[in-house]
Amino acid sequence: MALPSSHSCFSSTFSSFSSKNQERSLFTRSKIDFTPFSRIFTRFRVLQRKCFNNGHLIPLENDFGDTSTVEGPVKHFKATHDHFSSPEQNKTTLSIIVVGASGDLAKKKIFPALFALYYEDFLPEHFTVFGYARSKMTDGELRNMISQTLTCRIDKRENCNDKMEQFLQRCFYHSGQYGSEENFKELDDKLKEKETGKLANRLFYLSIPPDIFVAAVKSASCLAASQFGWTRVIVEKPFGRDSESSRELTASLKKYLIEEQIFRIDHYLGKELVENLSVLRFSNLVFEPLWSRQYIRNVQLIFSEDFGTEGRGGYFDSYGIIRDIMQNHLLQILALFAMETPVSLDAEDIRNEKVKVLRSMRTLQVDDIVIGQYKGHSKGGKTYPSYTDDPQVPNNSLTPTFAAAAMFIDNSRWDSVPFLLKAGKALHSKGAEIRVQFRHVPGNLYRRNFGTDLDKNTNELVIRVQPNEAIYLKINNKIPGLGMRLDRSNLNLLYSTKYTKEIPDAYERLLLDAISGERRLFIRSDELDAAWALFTPVLKELEEKHVAPELYPYGSRGPVGAHYLAAKYNVRWGDLSSEDS
Numbered sequence: 001m002a003l004p005s006s007h008s009c010f011s012s013t014f015s016s017f018s019s020k021n022q023e024r025s026l027f028t029r030s031k032i033d034f035t036p037f038s039r040i041f042t043r044f045r046v047l048q049r050k051c052f053n054n055g056h057l058i059p060l061e062n063d064f065g066d067t068s069t070v071e072g073p074v075k076h077f078k079a080t081h082d083h084f085s086s087p088e089q090n091k092t093t094l095s096i097i098v099v100g101a102s103g104d105l106a107k108k109k110i111f112p113a114l115f116a117l118y119y120e121d122f123l124p125e126h127f128t129v130f131g132y133a134r135s136k137m138t139d140g141e142l143r144n145m146i147s148q149t150l151t152c153r154i155d156k157r158e159n160c161n162d163k164m165e166q167f168l169q170r171c172f173y174h175s176g177q178y179g180s181e182e183n184f185k186e187l188d189d190k191l192k193e194k195e196t197g198k199l200a201n202r203l204f205y206l207s208i209p210p211d212i213f214v215a216a217v218k219s220a221s222c223l224a225a226s227q228f229g230w231t232r233v234i235v236e237k238p239f240g241r242d243s244e245s246s247r248e249l250t251a252s253l254k255k256y257l258i259e260e261q262i263f264r265i266d267h268y269l270g271k272e273l274v275e276n277l278s279v280l281r282f283s284n285l286v287f288e289p290l291w292s293r294q295y296i297r298n299v300q301l302i303f304s305e306d307f308g309t310e311g312r313g314g315y316f317d318s319y320g321i322i323r324d325i326m327q328n329h330l331l332q333i334l335a336l337f338a339m340e341t342p343v344s345l346d347a348e349d350i351r352n353e354k355v356k357v358l359r360s361m362r363t364l365q366v367d368d369i370v371i372g373q374y375k376g377h378s379k380g381g382k383t384y385p386s387y388t389d390d391p392q393v394p395n396n397s398l399t400p401t402f403a404a405a406a407m408f409i410d411n412s413r414w415d416s417v418p419f420l421l422k423a424g425k426a427l428h429s430k431g432a433e434i435r436v437q438f439r440h441v442p443g444n445l446y447r448r449n450f451g452t453d454l455d456k457n458t459n460e461l462v463i464r465v466q467p468n469e470a471i472y473l474k475i476n477n478k479i480p481g482l483g484m485r486l487d488r489s490n491l492n493l494l495y496s497t498k499y500t501k502e503i504p505d506a507y508e509r510l511l512l513d514a515i516s517g518e519r520r521l522f523i524r525s526d527e528l529d530a531a532w533a534l535f536t537p538v539l540k541e542l543e544e545k546h547v548a549p550e551l552y553p554y555g556s557r558g559p560v561g562a563h564y565l566a567a568k569y570n571v572r573w574g575d576l577s578s579e580d581s
């Protein structure tokens with residue numbers, strides 16, 4: 001097969017292109033614009049690319065790609081949907097290529113999310129899904145594999161089997177090596193067969209181990225990028241192991257793609273209650289005035305899983321819980337929680353504010369982190385394995401499966417407020433939540449009724465991200481009757497009671513956003529840099545000094561050290577109080 005003799009994948013034109021202002025003006029959001037092809041082609045001339053696909057310039061974006069919203073998620077979904085059902089879409093087609101289609105994430109999350117979008121009519125009329133991986137599979141075998149994990153919405157089961165069958169008929173497979181340009185060229189040929197006569201947009205989802213990200217991006221961008229439509233790449237975490245490797249990864253990806261083509265996914269940003277965080281803060285007068293050191297005593301960001309690393313020990317052992325959960329999922333939530341009001345809901349405005357928070361944070365110190373690792377034990381006739389029982393984990397591994405950290409944002413809003421982060425595997429429960437503990441009421445008239453433990457009676461706002469999504473505020477009230485006895489109650493918004501509609505999976509929202517060019521929920525490279533800067537020194541110190549994690553029994557509440565850490569800042573973990581357990 002004839003391949004381009006040399007990869008002029010990145011021409012010098014890129015350096016002149018990458019001036020920040022130029023980038024911004026080229027990618028500034030617009031509302032839906034049914035732009036004629038002529039304008040799209042004008043754009044292509046401006047967006048000279050680094051990578052040539054068989055002699056064709058590869059455009060970065062077209063106006064379809066800019067379909068997005070400055071007016072919030074509802075409009076965004078609606079806008080996207082309307083666009084997909086408009087006459088315009090007859091001229092365009094979308095190819096979604098799941099690279100690593102044989103893997104765990106693809107099966108568990110990506111294909112089911114794509115089906116859910118199809119089921120809800122959120123995908124454009126003309127679309128094709130291609131699985132790509134080394135495993136040998138026919139289209140039929142891929143369809144059979146996918147069909148095992150597709151489900152229909154609980155609240156909408158009509159035509160489920162028909163819809164599933166229709167979706168599966170749009171799914172195809174190509175087997176190839178991740179670094180093989182020849183194999184990606186074959187993929188390109190197959191894609192073109194399906195895309196005939198249409199402006200083709202291509203979305204690659206890299207659902208593969210991180211050491212092959214760059215090879216796959218190189219092959220995809222040089223041999224299988226869209227010629228006239230946009231090409232975007234969703235990159236899964238981990239985005240490096242520390243500041244240096246993350247920067248290297250970014251630099252390598254940017255040899256083949258520009259920042260606007262890279263969609264770094266943090267699926268926690270796609271979770272319904274994380275999305276709702278900004279709505280809660282910025283659309284309710286009652287919260288924003290309280291959102292600072294003046295009223296908030298501490299903030300807790302808690303992640304726990306009631307199972308171990310089963311099946312993923314190999315990956316996990318080279319990363320550990322700090323990199324797996326804390327540096328990304330919890331820190332992203334923290335940034336959204338603590339940011340100033342953005343200028344607008346535009347992706348860049350939001351991400352600018354998040355970066356400011358991250359850059360205002362104090363680098364984590366080793367005295368402010370506690371690490372743990374689960375150990376096996378037997379209880380009630382059942383045996384629970386230790387982390388090191390995992391066949392993919394070395395017996396002497398010091399990798400933490402639990403971590404608790406105290407972090408601070410050195411700005412005027414949050415000065416001295418502890419942000420306590422806690423993440424662990426093989427704990428007693430599964431959940432993710434944000435807890436906001438408010439200050440004590442000064443000169444409280446009712447303190448006599450509370451007893452000595454004031455903490456027990458302070459207000460606490462809990463945003464339960466999962467499971468059983470809820471937002472509740474703990475308040476004090478009088479027990480009805482002639483006496484004066486006080487009680488604790490929850491003002492509770494429990495989603496399952498209030499809304500009958502099933503909450504979409506995070507991957508659905510994120511895939512839809514990537515398709516419509518909405519970058520708000522994806523991580524920009526400067527955010528990533530700032531996030532790594534906070535954790536890299538402590539990660540290095542823990543590793544260089546071979547700090548041994550405190551052992552905790554599988555299924556327990558984690559190491560005792562986490563309590564001492566909280567106590568150092570006069571905090572008690574809210575998830576462990578008797579009211580909440």
Ligand SMILES: NC(=O)C1=CN([C@@H]2O[C@H](COP(=O)(O)OP(=O)(O)OC[C@H]3O[C@@H](n4cnc5c(N)ncnc54)[C@H](OP(=O)(O)O)[C@@H]3O)[C@@H](O)[C@H]2O)C=CC1
Nearest residue numbers: 100102103104105106133134135207208209210236237238
């Ligand atoms: N699984 C999960 O729950 C989550 C995963 N992620 C991230 O998503 C990505 C994919 O995860 P997951 O599906 O679990 O990964 P897998 O380990 O299942 O790998 C995906 C596919 O990549 C190919 N592959 C695996 N190892 C290698 C290798 N050493 N060299 C070349 N190809 C290889 C295999 O396909 P084949 O052999 O057919 O080529 C495999 O089916 C990773 O970056 C992971 O960190 C992020 C969050 C959660």
Ligand SMILES: O=C1O[C@H](COP(=O)(O)O)[C@@H](O)[C@H](O)[C@H]1O
Nearest residue numbers: 237267305312324325329432466
């Ligand atoms: O990113 C990851 O997330 C999962 C937890 O995701 P959730 O949506 O099920 O809460 C975690 O198990 C995994 O270790 C990590 O890589």
